[in-house]
Amino acid sequence: MYIRKFYISLLAIFVLFPKVVFAQPTPNPDTSNWLSSPGIIGTILLVVIVLVIAIFILTLKASAYFTQLQTRTERNKKIEFGERLLEMDETEIDSVLEKRKKAVSYRLSGDELGSNLEVDDSRGIIAAITHEPGNPLVDEKKKSPITIDTPFHLKKMITWYIGAAVFWLVFGTLIGQYLGLKFIWPEMDAISWLSFGRLRPVHTNAVFWGWASLAMIGLGYFVITRTSNNKLYSYKLAWYAWWLMNSSVAIGSLLLMSGVNNGGGEYREYIWPVALLFAIGMVLTFYNFYQTVAHRKIDEIYVSNWYLLGGLGWTIILVIIGYLPMYQDGLGETVIQGYYMHQGVGMWFMTFTLGLIYYYLPSSLNKPIYSYSLGVLAFWTQMLFYTLIGTHHFVFSPLPWWLQTVAIVFSAGMLIPVVAGTTNFLMTMRGSWNEITKSYVLPFFLVGVVFYFVGSAQGSLQAFRFTNFIWHFTDFNVAHSHMTMYGIITFILWACVYAILPKITGREPKQIMVGMHFWMAFIGLFAYMVSLMVGGTMKGLSWIEGKPFIESVILMQPFWLWRAIGGTLMFISHLLFAYNFFYITGNQRNPMLHPKINGPDTENRETIYPGPKNKTVTF
Amino acid sequence: MLDFHKNHKLLVGTALFGFLMLSTFVALVPAFQIQQTQPLPSMETFSEEELKGLHIYVQENCMSCHTQQVRNIEMDNTWGKRPSIPSDYYYSKQRQDLWRQSPSLLGSERTGPDLTDVGQRQSGMEWHLLHLYNPRIVVKESIMPSYPWLFDLKEESKIRDTDHLVPVPQEFLNSSTKKVVASQKALNLVAYLQSLKQAEMPQNTSVSFIPSSKENESFDDSDEELLPDGENLYMNNCAACHQADGSGLSGAFPPLAGSTIVNDENPETLIRIIMEGYDARPEFGVMAGFQETLSDEEIAAIVNHERSSWGNAADAVTIDEVKEIRSFVNSLK
Numbered sequence: 020m021y022i023r024k025f026y027i028s029l030l031a032i033f034v035l036f037p038k039v040v041f042a043q044p045t046p047n048p049d050t051s052n053w054l055s056s057p058g059i060i061g062t063i064l065l066v067v068i069v070l071v072i073a074i075f076i077l078t079l080k081a082s083a084y085f086t087q088l089q090t091r092t093e094r095n096k097k098i099e100f101g102e103r104l105l106e107m108d109e110t111e112i113d114s115v116l117e118k119r120k121k122a123v124s125y126r127l128s129g130d131e132l133g134s135n136l137e138v139d140d141s142r143g144i145i146a147a148i149t150h151e152p153g154n155p156l157v158d159e160k161k162k163s164p165i166t167i168d169t170p171f172h173l174k175k176m177i178t179w180y181i182g183a184a185v186f187w188l189v190f191g192t193l194i195g196q197y198l199g200l201k202f203i204w205p206e207m208d209a210i211s212w213l214s215f216g217r218l219r220p221v222h223t224n225a226v227f228w229g230w231a232s233l234a235m236i237g238l239g240y241f242v243i244t245r246t247s248n249n250k251l252y253s254y255k256l257a258w259y260a261w262w263l264m265n266s267s268v269a270i271g272s273l274l275l276m277s278g279v280n281n282g283g284g285e286y287r288e289y290i291w292p293v294a295l296l297f298a299i300g301m302v303l304t305f306y307n308f309y310q311t312v313a314h315r316k317i318d319e320i321y322v323s324n325w326y327l328l329g330g331l332g333w334t335i336i337l338v339i340i341g342y343l344p345m346y347q348d349g350l351g352e353t354v355i356q357g358y359y360m361h362q363g364v365g366m367w368f369m370t371f372t373l374g375l376i377y378y379y380l381p382s383s384l385n386k387p388i389y390s391y392s393l394g395v396l397a398f399w400t401q402m403l404f405y406t407l408i409g410t411h412h413f414v415f416s417p418l419p420w421w422l423q424t425v426a427i428v429f430s431a432g433m434l435i436p437v438v439a440g441t442t443n444f445l446m447t448m449r450g451s452w453n454e455i456t457k458s459y460v461l462p463f464f465l466v467g468v469v470f471y472f473v474g475s476a477q478g479s480l481q482a483f484r485f486t487n488f489i490w491h492f493t494d495f496n497v498a499h500s501h502m503t504m505y506g507i508i509t510f511i512l513w514a515c516v517y518a519i520l521p522k523i524t525g526r527e528p529k530q531i532m533v534g535m536h537f538w539m540a541f542i543g544l545f546a547y548m549v550s551l552m553v554g555g556t557m558k559g560l561s562w563i564e565g566k567p568f569i570e571s572v573i574l575m576q577p578f579w580l581w582r583a584i585g586g587t588l589m590f591i592s593h594l595l596f597a598y599n600f601f602y603i604t605g606n607q608r609n610p611m612l613h614p615k616i617n618g619p620d621t622e623n624r625e626t627i628y629p630g631p632k633n634k635t636v637t638f
Numbered sequence: 639m640l641d642f643h644k645n646h647k648l649l650v651g652t653a654l655f656g657f658l659m660l661s662t663f664v665a666l667v668p669a670f671q672i673q674q675t676q677p678l679p680s681m682e683t684f685s686e687e688e689l690k691g692l693h694i695y696v697q698e699n700c701m702s703c704h705t706q707q708v709r710n711i712e713m714d715n716t717w718g719k720r721p722s723i724p725s726d727y728y729y730s731k732q733r734q735d736l737w738r739q740s741p742s743l744l745g746s747e748r749t750g751p752d753l754t755d756v757g758q759r760q761s762g763m764e765w766h767l768l769h770l771y772n773p774r775i776v777v778k779e780s781i782m783p784s785y786p787w788l789f790d791l792k793e794e795s796k797i798r799d800t801d802h803l804v805p806v807p808q809e810f811l812n813s814s815t816k817k818v819v820a821s822q823k824a825l826n827l828v829a830y831l832q833s834l835k836q837a838e839m840p841q842n843t844s845v846s847f848i849p850s851s852k853e854n855e856s857f858d859d860s861d862e863e864l865l866p867d868g869e870n871l872y873m874n875n876c877a878a879c880h881q882a883d884g885s886g887l888s889g890a891f892p893p894l895a896g897s898t899i900v901n902d903e904n905p906e907t908l909i910r911i912i913m914e915g916y917d918a919r920p921e922f923g924v925m926a927g928f929q930e931t932l933s934d935e936e937i938a939a940i941v942n943h944e945r946s947s948w949g950n951a952a953d954a955v956t957i958d959e960v961k962e963i964r965s966f967v968n969s970l971k
Contacts, residue, residue, distance in 0.1 A: 202781055205774075211787040216699030282734065283701035284742035291737070312646050319643050328646075329653045336658055340665060344739060349731050350724045351673035352740040358665035366657070395642075402653060406660040412746060415709035415848075417722045422668055488713075492705060492748035563713045567873030568751050573779050 160459040160530050169523040172254045173244060176261075177523065178604050180237025181516055183265050185600045187229025188509075192590050194222040199586045202579040212276040220280065220288035221272045227286060227363070228297060229268040231504070234512045235371045236260070236304055239327050241519055242378040243308050246323055247315035256307045263300035267293050284341075284356045286363045291342050298338050305331040322394040326374025329398065333366040353418060357426075358409035365405035368508050373397070373440060376464070379515040381447055383460050389446035397439040404432040411482035414491065430482035433475060441472040459533045463514030466541060470506030478503065489563070494575065494582075495555030498548045505544055505589070513540075513596065520603045528599040536595040543588030546581055554578025677728035680838040684729055684830075691830025693734060694823055696741045698785065705745035705752045706730075706834070712847045716874060717752035718836045719931070721847060726754075726837065750782055757834040758931060764890050764923030765879055766828040767804045767820050775810055776878055776887060788824035791816040805889035865957075868943030871936050875928065876944075884948040892922050895948035905941060905955045909963045912937055929967070934960040 169177075201207055201215050211217070244251050251257065271289035281290045289297070308331060312324050341359040381388045388394065410418055410426035445468065448455070455461040478499060480486055490496065513536075521527045557578075558571045642649045684692065695701075708714045710721035731740045760766070765776060771789055773780035789804065794817055797803065802820040811818070820828075873882060879891040886893035894900050899907050915927035932940070938960045945952040 201783070205781040205783060209784050209786045211785075214698065214783045214785070216702050216783070219702045220699060278697040280696055280699055280738070282739045282741040283696055283699050283745075284739070285746065288699075291739075309646070309650060315646075320646055320649060322643075325642075325649060325653075328650050332650060332654045333657045336654065336661065340661055342739075344733055346666060346669040346673055347740050348733060349673050349675050349727050349740075351669035352731055352742065353727075353744050354669040354672060355665055356742050356744075358661070362661075402656055403660070406657060407664050409664070413744065415711050415714075416707050416744060417724050417726070419668060419672065422664070425664065488711060491709075492746070494747075494749075496747065562716075565713070565716065565870065567870055567877070568716075569777060569779055569873065569877075572781060 160533075161454075161457045162527055165522060166525050167519075167522045169241075170250060173240065173251060174523050176251075176254060176257055177237045177241055178520075180233050180240070180261060181520065182600065182604070183261065184230050184232075184234035184237065184512075185597050187225050187233065187268060189593050189597055191222055191225030191230055192586075192593050194218055194225065196583075196586050196590045198222055199579070199583045203576070203583060211278065217276050217278060217280075220283075220285075221275050223286060224275070224288060225268060225272055226504070227368070228264065228271075231368055231508050231512065233261075233264060234516065235368070235375065236264075238375050238379070238512070238515045238519065239308065239371065241523075242323050242375065243311050243327060246321035246378060247311050247317070249311065249314055249316045252307050252310035252314060256303045260300040260303040260307070263296045263303070267296035267300065270296070282352070284352070285360045287341050287356075287359060294338065294342055298335065301331060301335050301338070305335060321378070322388070322391055322398070323374045323378040325395070325398050326370050326377065329402065330367055330371035330374060333362070333370065333402070337362050337366055350417060353413060353416070354410070354422070357412045357418070361409035361412060362406060364503070365401070365408075368504065369405070370401060372508050372511050373401070375515050376444060376468070376511055379518045380444060380464055380468075383458070383464070383514075383518045384447065384451050384454060386447070386451070389443050389449075393439045393443040397436040397443070400432075400436040400439070404429045404436060408433065408482065411487075414482070414484060414487040427482050427484065430479045433479050437472060437475040437479075441468060444468045444471075459528075459530055459537075460514055460518045462537055463510050463517065467507055467511035467514060470502060470510065474499070474503040474506055489559035490555055491559075493555035493558045493562075494551040494578070495559070498551035498555060501544065501551075502548050506548075510540070516600070520600070524603055526603050526605075528602050532595055532599050532602070536592045536599060539588045539592035539595065543585045543590075543592060546585030547589065548585075550578045550581035550585065554582075672724055675724040675728060678725045678837045679840060681725070681729065684833065687826050687829040688833045689830075690823075691826035691828070691833075692730060692741070694788075694827045695830055696734065696738070700753075701742055701745045703745075703747060703749035703782070705748050706743045706754050707745070708752065708754050708836075710846075710848055714752070715847055718755040720836065720839065722754060722836075753831070753834055755834065755836050757832045758836070758926075759875070760878060761832055761926035762879065762923045763828055763832070764805065766831055767802070767824060768806065768887075768890060769878075770824055770827065771804055771806055771818060772810050775807060776881075776890075785824075788821055788827065790819045790821055792819050793817075807887070807889065865935055865939040865942065868939035868941075869947075871932075871940050872943050875932065876940065879923070879925070884944070884950075889921065890923050892919070894944055895950060897950075900944050901950050901952045903952065905945070905952075905959065906963060908941060908944070909937060909955070909960055910967060912940065913964065913967055929964070934964060 197207075197213075198215060198218055240251060240257065267289065271293040274290065274293060275288055279290060281288050281294075287294065305328070308324075308328055312320060312328065337359060341355060341363075347355055377388055377394055407429040408426045410422045411430050414423050414427065416423075444464075448461075448465070448468075451461075455465055481490060481495075481499060517528070517533060554575050554577075557574055561571045561574060562568075640648075642652070706722075708718035708720070708722045714721070727743065730743055733740050768775045769777070769782075770785045772784040772786075773782040774784075791813065792801070793815060797817060797819065802825060804818040804820055806818045808814070880886050880894050881891075884893060884895035899911070902908065911925070912932070913927050913929040916925040928937070934957050938955055938957050941960070942954045944950065945954065
């Protein structure tokens, strides 16, 4: 019945909709841009709607058919059961009934689970028991019970990669914090090296190429060796890459502060010789990762490695395209800029980080990923959709209208990899929600995954023409980029660092410090995000109303203040993170000789439980 | 055949090839195509000074807060008389030198105003120099950084005739004896900013704004004249120099509050100054004319706002009066 109604309404849509779309007063329509005209796009949409409905109907039919099959089988079963009953003799039936009667009337006595006897743990199974948790403010979290036997060289390298990343995080966000304060006190200083225009790219590049990239690569080395079941192809190359990338960020930051700027295109402000250092580092890293996978000792390439190799390879191509000069005069540069800045985020940070989640999330939960196939689907759609959407940063600009339309359409398409990824991660977590409250790692994962969905979906919506109308050029953009680069990437990286570092060094961070790190970063980000979103929207509306520009500056003042407050919380949380990092990695004399067992505390463990030598648990 | 999960060469090869193809389609081809754009016939190349100014603009990364694109939507009409087109960027977006690429002038944040047409809107050199030295001299609420390193502080005795003095008010100076002199860098930067004007389109080629969905209120033919909001227009076009309260800035821009020209019974001088600009008094900066940028209705609205605010009390003018003066001004040419 309702299918018929559906057909009728569908018919109505078909009859009415084209009239709405095509009723345009232009006498002589311009046919040069036919593909981007609303009529054509509308038609394509309609065809897609028909397709979707066809699939929908097909699904309904198929489902009805399967239901029918199922009822038939059930009916057969019932008949079979009846026949069996008829065949039984009376005594048999009596004994069955007797058994059932007893079962129904059974009651528990009340002391099945305990007794009056005193507890005696003669085999020493219970290790840590306390009625006074270490701190009264936060939950006692589960300690990481497993230590992973990691080759010394790999361990050292990962520690140094993450260490450098931590330095750039603190440096980059210190600059960011300073910039945020300049919105409130523009006269804070009058030194050329610290002026807003020069420092802004120092902040963005330091957290992009310094913090996120180095942390990602460091964490990636562990994944690539572990899932290839082999050692790293070359430690030497990895160290060269470390030096190249760090010097690139250091030199680049100094040059930017002294006023040497490639041209102000976001995330390619380093001049090419400096970017080249970074690019060589990337090529070395890619080669190293690729060879490690090529020499793997298992048959399959784990899905994480798809993302890691894809991210590295794509980014190398991206940087080359971004810096070659042949097509970058006039608006050619702007086409490339839209492509470059979006792919920098999408093909490098997002892709690589997804690869890290596919390894670190299931391994922290100690279970496999929910669906390997979804991961593969997300990988290919990530490549297809993400690559095409860069121009959505230039909607309504003088760039070709068709390019803007492609960007908008595929921005909506981004929902496919995002939904696939989010589903995969949440389904992996399903059934382990309990673990989240007990772990200091999983909350970071949960926040990261939720932001992966929210931030990406919001980005897709922001690409639409109407939303661009209101939000483009306002502080809303800044909110969006922090929601994604911070909410997704940074939170996931923290999750991975806390997941792996204690396991390879054998030293757990102080839980209260991790808890404070989490909550300050989270609350800070929220304050930052919400204030700029609200302020950005109000700013956009004020522009549309045609109010004087300076009024939009004045109305932003309170929101900029809230942003600075949020930013301060975020920055303090990074200091705590740095402290935790040093706590985890510091003072590890022969940690592998005494593998960590679930013990009362680190200091007394040795005396109470002298661990067996060199016998370690691996996962 | 498609054993991506076992064949690393195939996996990486396909991923890289696919990405390269997509990039060619979405970035390389359109970039090459749009690079073929030619400049408009009315556009001029940069002078050496202006080009150096552009490089300072990039060096200080002004693009991080100022856009240079008038989008084809109605709200952007404030920033230019027509939407930007690819030709507009022909001269400004060329590779700078061996080390630095074509500047990303279009920008992505509008923390400060769009600068596409700032040379038209704000043509006075004094204003720009004061604004660069410390933006809060001329715009109290501004959050733009000061650029004191583009200026020199000199003892009065050492100032030469060729030096360009900037009339910075005393409260913005630390030293009482020294004067602010614009460096060549500042002058170049200002030259570049003054050169930012939207070029005329060749006849009748129309590039127009997509109107906003909000319907314009229809004018009915009753006796009352419906003028646009004069205060808004004043804030957008005049307040940067004459200040929101009409007080001007001593040594740079004359006050409008209590001004005899503004309060004159006959508004002709006032309207002609707005149209033609003003450079008769050496103690003040030069004012550019707004003949091209403001319509008769807009001029009438601004004049009425000026004549009825800050203690001024003169009669309102009508659109017809403005029209008459415009045709007179045109006949002088």
